[in-house]
Amino acid sequence: MDEIVYHDRYRNESCIEKVYGDKALRWTYGTIGGKLALAGIVKRAWFSHWYGWRMDQAKTREKIAPFIAEYGLDADEFARAPGEFASFNEFFFRKLKPSARPIDSQANSIVFPADGRHLCVPDLSKCEGLFVKGEMFDLETLLDDPALARRYASGSLLLSRLCPVDYHRFHFPVGGRPGPARLINGPLYSVNPIALCQNIQILATNKRAITVLKTETLGEVLLLEIGATCVGGICQTYREGESVSKGDEKGYFRFGGSSTITIFEPGRVVFDDDLQRNSAQQRELYARMGDHLGTIL
Numbered sequence: 001m002d003e004i005v006y007h008d009r010y011r012n013e014s015c016i017e018k019v020y021g022d023k024a025l026r027w028t029y030g031t032i033g034g035k036l037a038l039a040g041i042v043k044r045a046w047f048s049h050w051y052g053w054r055m056d057q058a059k060t061r062e063k064i065a066p067f068i069a070e071y072g073l074d075a076d077e078f079a080r081a082p083g084e085f086a087s088f089n090e091f092f093f094r095k096l097k098p099s100a101r102p103i104d105s106q107a108n109s110i111v112f113p114a115d116g117r118h119l120c121v122p123d124l125s126k127c128e129g130l131f132v133k134g135e136m137f138d139l140e141t142l143l144d145d146p147a148l149a150r151r152y153a154s155g156s157l158l159l160s161r162l163c164p165v166d167y168h169r170f171h172f173p174v175g176g177r178p179g180p181a182r183l184i185n186g187p188l189y190s191v192n193p194i195a196l197c198q199n200i201q202i203l204a205t206n207k208r209a210i211t212v213l214k215t216e217t218l219g220e221v222l223l224l225e226i227g228a229t230c231v232g233g234i235c236q237t238y239r240e241g242e243s244v245s246k247g248d249e250k251g252y253f254r255f256g257g258s259s260t261i262t263i264f265e266p267g268r269v270v271f272d273d274d275l276q277r278n279s280a281q282q283r284e285l286y287a288r289m290g291d292h293l294g295t296i297l
Contacts, residue, residue: 004193006117006284009274015286017117017163018071055255060088067091071165074100093168093235093252101167103247103290110174110269110294111246113223114160114260115167117284118293120271121157124263130159131193131282135200142204142261143222144184152222154266158293159203161191161259161284169252170225170260171289172238174296175245176215178223181236183209191228191259193284203259209234211250217296222263223250234258247290269294 004017054060064082068075075082077100085091104111112118121127129135140149162168172178189195189202196202207227212220225234236251238244271279271294278285287293 006286007274007278009285009287009291014283018165055089055092056087058087061085061091063088064091067165073165077167089255092164092255095169096167101247101288101290104292106292108217108296109246109292110218110296111171111290112160112287112293113158113173113250113262113289114162114170115288116160116162116259117286118161118275119159119279119282119284120275120293121159121279122271122276123154123266124152124157125154127157129282130200131196137200137202137204139204141201142208142224143210148222152263152265156264156266156269156271158262158271159259160262161193162253164255167289168254168258169289170250172213172223172244172246172248172250173262173293174213174215174218174221175243175248176213176218176221177243178238178240178250179212179214180240181209181211181225181251183207183234186227188227191226203261207234209236211236213244218268219265221265222261224261224263225251225253226259226261227253228258268297270297 005014006017007013008015064085067073067088068082077096079095079097082091085094101115119130121130124139127136130137139153140146143149143152158173160170162170184207186205186207189199189206191202191206203226209225211223213223214220227234233254234251235254238248238250244250272292275285275287275293
C-alpha cells in the first residue's frame, strides 16, 4: 500500500504521514488473515471498548513520554503537564491552552472544527470522489434520513480526519444554537486512508453522531462525529439548546483516530483556495482547529 501524503498548510509542502500502528493497520486491511480478523473482531464495538478500557489503566502513563517524543508533540501547548495525566487516554483527550489554538476573528469566517487532515466538497451533487476519484459515500446512508439527504444533496462538505497524534477535541466552526446529538450505531472500521481507499462507505456506516446547529448566517449546519476502530467513545460536552460561539468546544473522542464531517446548506460557503486545490487532487490539507477554512456567502 502506498504512503499517505498530505499537504501541510503551515509549511506549505507535501508531507508523508507517520502512522501510529502502521504495521497493524496495513496487516488488517492488506492481508487475508487481517481481513478475517477485521470482519470477526476488529470492527466490533466490544473490541474498541476493550482497547479504550486498556488505555484507561494507570500503567499506560508510561506510554505518554515516548509518544510525545516520537511524534514531536509540543507539550507547552498542553493545559496540564505530561506527568499530571492519570492514563494514556486522559492524555489522549487532553485540553490545550487557549493561546495554542486562537480562533479566527473575522466576522464572516468559518473555522476548522478540529486539528487534522481535511478534504472539502464544494458541491456534493458534483463530487467526483474523496480519497479515490469516482468513489463517494452515500449521503442518505450517512444521515440516516432521506429528507435531510435531499435537502443537503447540493450542499458543501468538510471531512476532517484526526490521527491518534492529533488534539482530539472538536469544536463549533461557527456560532449558533445546537440541538441534541442523534446517535446512529454502526461498526467501527478504521478511518485511515488505507481503509477508506478500499471502502469509502466506511464513513457513512460507522457509528456516528449528528447535531443540527442553527445559525443566523448559514442556516442549519450539520455536525457529525464519526467513530473508528479503538475509539473508546464520542463524548459531547456542549449543552443542548444553549448558544455557542465560533470555536467553542463541542466534545472529544476517547482513544483512537476519528473523523468529523461538517455539511453546509447549498450556496452558503466558499472554502479557502488551498483547501479546494488539494481536495481536487484527493490530497488532504493539514490545518488546526480555529484556523480559517472558508467564508460565509
